[in-house]
Each structure stands twice: as C-alpha cells, then as structure tokens.
Amino acid sequence: MSLILASASPRRRELLGLFRIPFTVRVADIDETMDPGKSPFDEVARVSRLKALAVAREKEDTVIAADTIVVCEGRVLGKPRSEAEAARMLGLLSGRDHQVMTGVTVVQGERAETFTEVTDLHFRVLSEKEIADYVATGEPMDKAGAYGIQGGAALFCSHMVGDYYNVMGLPVCRLGEVLRGMEGQGEFV
Numbered sequence: 001m002s003l004i005l006a007s008a009s010p011r012r013r014e015l016l017g018l019f020r021i022p023f024t025v026r027v028a029d030i031d032e033t034m035d036p037g038k039s040p041f042d043e044v045a046r047v048s049r050l051k052a053l054a055v056a057r058e059k060e061d062t063v064i065a066a067d068t069i070v071v072c073e074g075r076v077l078g079k080p081r082s083e084a085e086a087a088r089m090l091g092l093l094s095g096r097d098h099q100v101m102t103g104v105t106v107v108q109g110e111r112a113e114t115f116t117e118v119t120d121l122h123f124r125v126l127s128e129k130e131i132a133d134y135v136a137t138g139e140p141m142d143k144a145g146a147y148g149i150q151g152g153a154a155l156f157c158s159h160m161v162g163d164y165y166n167v168m169g170l171p172v173c174r175l176g177e178v179l180r181g182m183e184g185q186g187e188f189v
Contacts, residue, residue, distance in 0.1 A: 006055040006065035011150070015170040016064065019179075028054040028065060032078075040071045041101055045116045048103035052112065062182070063107040068169045070145025072098035077145040086135045086146035093145065093156075095125040100145070100167045106178050113178050117171035119162030121149075126156060144169075 003023040005016050016023055028051035034043040044067050052065035070077040072092050080086035098121055105114040134153070140146035147153035149160075149167040163171045 001060045001062070002058070004055060004057060004061055004063045006051045006063055009066075009169055011148075011168050012066060012170045015165055015168060015172050018172055019176070023064075026055045026057075026063075028052070030054050032067065034069075034076060036076070040069060040076050041116050041118070043076075044069050044101045044103035045105070045114045046103070048105040049112065049114050052105035052107045057107070059109050061108070062179075064104070064175065065107075066102055066104045066170055068100065068102040068144045068166075070098055070100055072096055072145075079142055079144055080140060080146045083135050083141075086140040087131050089146040090126060090131045090134065090140070091128075093123045093126075093147070094131070095123065097122045098145070100162075102166050102169060102171055104171065104175060104178075106175070106182065108182050111182065113182065115174065115178065117163055117166045117174055119160060119164070119166045121160045121167065122158050123156045124158045130156075 003021060005012060005023050005025050006028045008027045013025060030050045032047050047067040048065045052063045055063050057063050077089050080089055100119045101116055103116045105112055137152060139148050139151050149157060163173060165172045
C-alpha cells in the first residue's frame, strides 16, 4: 500500500510531509480548464477529482489530489501567465475581500471522497510600487491569485478566516479527518 500525492507543488509536498508518513509524487496530466458558467466551488473540486483519477495506482494505494484557486468579485484567478497578468491580479485583490478555494480528492480503491475548503481573506490597499516590487521577486508566478501567503504576500493580508494551510494549497486538518475516516487508513494518521 502506498500514499501518492498527485501534484508537482513543492508547497503541497511540504504540507503532506506534516503527516510524517512516506509518500510518492505522481503528477496528473489533465486539462485543468474550468467552466466559467459553473460554480468555482464545484469546479475546483471537479478538477481535483480528475487529477486523482488520472494517476496510475494499484488498487490498495491511496491518492491525494488538490487544486487551488482564488476568487475575487466573481472572477477566478489561477496562476498568472505573465508578470503583467500577476500585477493585474494583485491590483484586483488590493483593498478587497477574496476567497481561496482548494478542491481535494482522496481515492482509495473504488472509493473517492472530494471536498472543497474555503478561506476568506482581505488584502489591505497595495501601492503600484508594492505590487511591482512583489511581482519582480518572481514569487507570484506559480501561485493561484499571484501570491504566496507564506511569502511576501503575508505583508498584504490584513485578516483571514479559515485554514491558513488551505491558502498554501492543502487544507491539512480536513485532509487528516478524511484520511482517518477512510476504512483502513489508521496507519496513515
């Protein structure tokens, strides 16, 4: 029996490491395009499920997959494709409330459990120079919403309600509850 993380994210690897159990990484190669006509809450869960089911596994293996998005004023913000797009995203988040949604799917044998964790955040008003300086660090380029709360964007967030680790990309508390609830998972958590 193996535990498999279906993600290339170094942050997710770090967070899954908190469980202190061995795991391997197998990246899922799927189309992560979300349907703009559907709920972001549901779509991020759907994408996580596709990732989990796309990974090669043995019947007794457990696969964990996740997908994270930022939603502000109804707009879904994924990873920026350019520095200009990162700056636009941060400008949208400046002085506003937004949500980070992470869809997580755990697959074991024929059983799959999917959930979406939501964290509410508020960014203080950011100056154009702050945004430009942050984008110049390169940190925003591989992160949903163009920021990493565990990095320089910690200086932008004036308040948060919900799971901090969800904002990093893996809601470990709820994930632990799901793993404990799956039959035969006692050895993992």
